[in-house]
Amino acid sequence: MSVRRLSVPLVLLSAFALAHASLEVPITHGVHAATPIAVVPFARSVPGAPAGHLARVVADDLRRSGLFRLLPRADILQRPTHAAAVNFLNWQALGMDYLLIGRLEADPHGGWRVLFRLFNVPARRQIMAYVVHTGPGALHTAAHTISDLVFHRLTGIRGAFDTRIAFVAALPTLHGRRYALMVADYDGHDPRPIVRSHMPLLSPAWSPHGHRLAYVGYRDGHQILYVQTLATGRRTIIAARAGLDDTPAFSPGGRRLALTLTPPHGNAAVYLYDFASGKTVRVTESPNIATEPAWFPNGRHLAFTSDRGGSAQVYAKTLPSGRSHRLTFHDHYNADAVIGPHGKHLVCVTRLADELRLARMGLGGGWRLLTPGPLDDSPSLSPNGEMAVFTYLDGKRRGLATVALHGRAIVPIPLHLPPGASVGTPAWGPWTGGRSSGTQP
């Protein structure tokens, strides 16, 4: 036998031995905790450009999601701006799993370019690099785009940070109260009035692609329902019957509007308005109160609040004429439900010991209080179902805050309204397609 022939079985033997020498370790648990990440203030190539603000917006976005633990800015002692400058050992010593660095540059064609890199710190490797292009004056939006990209990469969930909210602001003036229906970034940035009125405005609701807003207004002393196109400002009246119209909700396909109608001498009931035919059909049959309709994502079921059981509870029925069945059983008051994007859970207002708080209920089981009260109300879900915006008691007036459905983050939304102003009925808008674009470099 030649040496060569001998060597073949020897090699096989070694591989065999190696395979057997590999020790199997089962891992069956992890820790459900917020993912630690450091977002370093971005560098700037243009003096005076608000690069640090970018990192702050991204950190705030990730913090609001409840899924991340952000390294406080005071603990960020190094500010690497290039991959080569990252000292992984230092970031690991701070307990970080991920690190985000970036750089802001002026785009020669106008606007900005934001470059960022995301690193897995313990594994010491870069896992993501992007360039976000954005127009002038849209840096805040670029930050939300970055948050969306990082959030999706690290959670597998589509980010909802590049979205907007609508809400009503009541402003005291010398001549009495004035009302404005406002639209802002979900974090309160850049609020703009869409409608102004001396009479109350209520209950804005977004169309499925964010082009229209339905809302309640007053005309000649009557409460009526408007649908306004945001791009043009033109609006139509949906219902101007005798009675009160309230709580509009667009169907997921956008072809119908669920609403509450209270006739002059009767109890509120839920109706469906069809845009194509202009016809309104009654949905809830009970003589008791039915109000606050909320759509399931498949467009075939409607949730609503009713007191037919003796106290306010959330019910659901299959359209068009299925029987209603009760959803909530905790305590004596559950109302104002919104359904999650997968139809598997809802968020509602629950009353506990005279306090109103938000609760999350799994439709297959599970109940968790989300907020502490004492007067938390009007929840509306982000399009990915991970956060809700709601009103809370802020001193003597009402403010807006977000709460994460997983994790524990409750964060007020700064609105910078004049003193004495109060807000209500927030509505979280849908995804509308990126307003800035990201490409891999």
Place this chain on the structure above:
Amino acid sequence: MLNAWVAAIRRRVEDAWIRPERSQTPLRCTVYVTLAPGGAVLSARLGTCNGDAAARESILAAVYRASPLPMPRDPADFVSHLRFLFEPGA
């Protein structure tokens, strides 16, 4: 004993694995790890894995965060090639 060493490694890695919060389809991921004498993780390579990018990243982070892994009481028990099987809920 080998069992005690595996248990110690398992505790260290399970403490270090920060799992993304949302529930996902049953996860099953194999990671091939090479150790230096002393327990430092030299390399970690994903094998068959049905997790999304987020899950994979968290698993790699966990293995490296757990480094250096504990050593066996009897040095003769030391093995430099480990095969982690991440299968939560199994």
